[in-house]
Amino acid sequence: MAVAVKICGLTEPAGLAAAIGAGARYLGFVFFAKSPRHLAPQAAAQLAAQVPLGVAKVGLFVDPDDAALDATLAHMPLDMIQLHGNETPARVAAIKARTGLPVMKAVGLAEPRDLDALWDYGLVADMLLIDAKPPKDAELPGGNGLAFDWRLLAGRQILKPWLLAGGLTPENVAQAVRLTRAPGVDVSSGVESAPGVKDPERVRRFIARATAPIL
Numbered sequence: 001m002a003v004a005v006k007i008c009g010l011t012e013p014a015g016l017a018a019a020i021g022a023g024a025r026y027l028g029f030v031f032f033a034k035s036p037r038h039l040a041p042q043a044a045a046q047l048a049a050q051v052p053l054g055v056a057k058v059g060l061f062v063d064p065d066d067a068a069l070d071a072t073l074a075h076m077p078l079d080m081i082q083l084h085g086n087e088t089p090a091r092v093a094a095i096k097a098r099t100g101l102p103v104m105k106a107v108g109l110a111e112p113r114d115l116d117a118l119w120d121y122g123l124v125a126d127m128l129l130i131d132a133k134p135p136k137d138a139e140l141p142g143g144n145g146l147a148f149d150w151r152l153l154a155g156r157q158i159l160k161p162w163l164l165a166g167g168l169t170p171e172n173v174a175q176a177v178r179l180t181r182a183p184g185v186d187v188s189s190g191v192e193s194a195p196g197v198k199d200p201e202r203v204r205r206f207i208a209r210a211t212a213p214i215l
């Protein structure tokens, strides 16, 4: 099975078209005001109108309350919710029940004891996104272009389908897949020409390298 690719933080048509054309399976739209990739739900919906069936539109939220989820979903037809904050397992389950959508929970790794969270969230989420833990003073809980030590995942059984994220680029993604055997990968800043602006050529190169057969 080819590695599934998610391109996250799409904000404009050129990046979106490059991701779709190159075979991305998931497209991420950020609904977190502090992010340079933030979109209003109406703008995201306009962009998402170009997304063909079979490519999942993922809404990225950070500790959203119910009102924020309802307001976004009123305008933007999402296929999946990504939770990238400090949501507890109970909150993940509640959001899944409220929205009726599959939920992907981001889990940050920096050291072996962080691995326990993969089990806790694996019991309630439909998918996991395994990212680097953000630095303590970071503005953003993700999208920082930071990688973690991929060897932490060596030989690990993960309860649910998962994507590897954090500091991935066209230059390192093949090695990341080879070391972790990740079934999927997710990237934001590593395929940008400026914060919030995807570089179509880097998007295409990332997808080609991520999905190339492992040698």
Ligand SMILES: O=C(O)c1ccccc1N[C@@H]1O[C@H](COP(=O)(O)O)[C@@H](O)[C@H]1O
Binding pocket: 008, 009, 028, 030, 032, 035, 036, 037, 060, 062, 084, 131, 140, 141, 142, 143, 144, 145, 146, 165, 166, 167, 168, 186, 187, 188, 189, 190
């Ligand atoms: O992309 C963002 O702006 C963002 C904001 C808040 C939470 C998560 C965010 N992005 C997610 O983080 C991963 C890793 O990003 P990067 O590739 O290291 O830049 C990204 O794949 C998004 O899912």
